[in-house]
Amino acid sequence: MPPLPTLPPPSTPPNEKALAVLRAAAAVFLVHGFSAATTDMIQREARVSKATVYAHYPNKEALFIAVIEHECARMAATFRAIATAPNAISASLFELGRAYLQIVLSPIGLALFRVVAAEAPRFPDLGRSFFLAGPQNIAALVTSHIERAARAGEIDVQAVGVDAAAALFLSMLRGDSQLESLTHPDASPSAAQVDDWVRLAVTTFLLAFGKRAAKGAR
Amino acid sequence: MPPLPTLPPPSTPPNEKALAVLRAAAAVFLVHGFSAATTDMIQREARVSKATVYAHYPNKEALFIAVIEHECARMAATFRAIATAPNAISASLFELGRAYLQIVLSPIGLALFRVVAAEAPRFPDLGRSFFLAGPQNIAALVTSHIERAARAGEIDVQAVGVDAAAALFLSMLRGDSQLESLTHPDASPSAAQVDDWVRLAVTTFLLAFGKRAAKGAR
DNA sequence: GTCTATATGAAGATAGAC
DNA sequence: GTCTATCTTCATATAGAC
Numbered sequence: 001m002p003p004l005p006t007l008p009p010p011s012t013p014p015n016e017k018a019l020a021v022l023r024a025a026a027a028v029f030l031v032h033g034f035s036a037a038t039t040d041m042i043q044r045e046a047r048v049s050k051a052t053v054y055a056h057y058p059n060k061e062a063l064f065i066a067v068i069e070h071e072c073a074r075m076a077a078t079f080r081a082i083a084t085a086p087n088a089i090s091a092s093l094f095e096l097g098r099a100y101l102q103i104v105l106s107p108i109g110l111a112l113f114r115v116v117a118a119e120a121p122r123f124p125d126l127g128r129s130f131f132l133a134g135p136q137n138i139a140a141l142v143t144s145h146i147e148r149a150a151r152a153g154e155i156d157v158q159a160v161g162v163d164a165a166a167a168l169f170l171s172m173l174r175g176d177s178q179l180e181s182l183t184h185p186d187a188s189p190s191a192a193q194v195d196d197w198v199r200l201a202v203t204t205f206l207l208a209f210g211k212r213a214a215k216g217a218r
Numbered sequence: 219m220p221p222l223p224t225l226p227p228p229s230t231p232p233n234e235k236a237l238a239v240l241r242a243a244a245a246v247f248l249v250h251g252f253s254a255a256t257t258d259m260i261q262r263e264a265r266v267s268k269a270t271v272y273a274h275y276p277n278k279e280a281l282f283i284a285v286i287e288h289e290c291a292r293m294a295a296t297f298r299a300i301a302t303a304p305n306a307i308s309a310s311l312f313e314l315g316r317a318y319l320q321i322v323l324s325p326i327g328l329a330l331f332r333v334v335a336a337e338a339p340r341f342p343d344l345g346r347s348f349f350l351a352g353p354q355n356i357a358a359l360v361t362s363h364i365e366r367a368a369r370a371g372e373i374d375v376q377a378v379g380v381d382a383a384a385a386l387f388l389s390m391l392r393g394d395s396q397l398e399s400l401t402h403p404d405a406s407p408s409a410a411q412v413d414d415w416v417r418l419a420v421t422t423f424l425l426a427f428g429k430r431a432a433k434g435a436r
Numbered sequence: 437g438t439c440t441a442t443a444t445g446a447a448g449a450t451a452g453a454c
Numbered sequence: 455g456t457c458t459a460t461c462t463t464c465a466t467a468t469a470g471a472c
Binding site (some may be wrong): 437438439440441442443444445446447448449450451452453454 | 455456457458459460461462463464465466467468469470471472
């Protein structure tokens with residue numbers, strides 16, 4: 001009897017310990033930033049010896065880069081999931097906006113932004129990765145949604161163009177909410193507060209680009 | 219309501235060396251952030267001995283706090299200068315917006331934002347100081363400008379309120395420009411690019427809140 | 437690959453002369 | 455107040471056994 005083939009480890013089997021290191025590193029780097037984080041913290045958080053950390057990553061910088069790239073990929077996957085979700089076709093600006101803001105204002109979203117903004121001068125590639133995985137990704141989503149709405153005659157964005165309209169919508173969403181959350185780390189915004197922000201952005205967007213009926217009816 | 223205390227003047231003794239230390243510390247902290255900055259760098263930059271640094275500031279944290287408070291106070295002063303400038307009464311949204319964006323996107327403005335965002339969890343007071351000195355300050359300015367325009371019948375912001383309208387205008391201004399500058403530290407936006415961003419925000423603001431003639435005339 | 441133990445350097449902060 | 459010299463601690467990274 002041939003031996004039952006043990007389930008072959010997937011192509012790139014991240015070693016169990018290697019994964020523990022990466023997860024621990026994420027936790028530590030996202031809380032303390034690059035410089036204040038120490039390999040000791042990571043080693044302890046991963047319940048692993050210091051040598052094990054260096055067995056999988058050549059140095060602290062490489063580990064940091066791996067962490068941020070990993071988080072960016074997760075963020076990108078989240079946005080792709082929104083894009084391909086069954087309700088995507090009927091997704092309103094409001095739903096899209098709320099999904100975006102919930103990610104941006106989540107503890108991980110804020111921490112990632114803090115770290116990337118702070119370390120972009122030192123790690124320029126990470127700044128670009130973050131921009132592509134997050135803002136760029138969601139902007140493409142919103143743009144296509146706006147394009148559809150424009151073709152359907154629901155809105156008119158000729159004054160600024162589709163891309164700018166999408167960017168402005170996202171800017172209005174992020175604007176104050178992200179700034180307040182970044183500078184007031186104690187207070188986490190409530191779900192109701194988030195909804196208020198989204199409504200405000202949607203209202204203003206439609207005032208600017210909605211068909212005149214919406215405004216004239218007032 | 220207790221009177222808003224003006225930011226307490228940073229305890230800067232008129233001492234020549236103390237000022238050199240503070241200026242050097244600003245240069246170092248704004249470039250490297252708190253943790254990566256070392257007192258050696260500051261000492262060297264100030265052309266002063268290490269003991270002199272500690273003669274004026276009890277430790278690295280206190281020096282950092284002094285630096286950030288000082289920069290926030292400078293920023294607040296800049297905005298107050300805009301407010302009281304002779305041309306303030308005739309200042310258009312465009313001029314106000316450009317002044318704001320030039321400060322936000324300046325090397326110091328970006329560096330200050332990076333550092334404050336990164337260190338706000340560790341130094342919550344600095345987050346608050348920054349918010350009051352910068353966004354809050356300029357928002358008050360824009361709000362009063364919008365209020366005047368609304369009373370003059372040039373715009374109608376009843377749909378969202380004056381405060382929200384001001385916040386949205388500033389959010390549209392900052393939005394993409396600040397995000398791109400933060401994540402792409404190599405490329406500094408040109409003056410023309412800045413003007414484009416301001417025009418875009420003003421255009422959209424007027425589309426949303428301008429009297430219908432502006433929109434109907436299109 | 438994983439551990440314990442350690443080398444090596446640098447950081448924050450101080451002592452003591454002037 | 456200011457300097458030179460130094461103390462102490464701790465960080466990154468490695469050596470060598472298993």
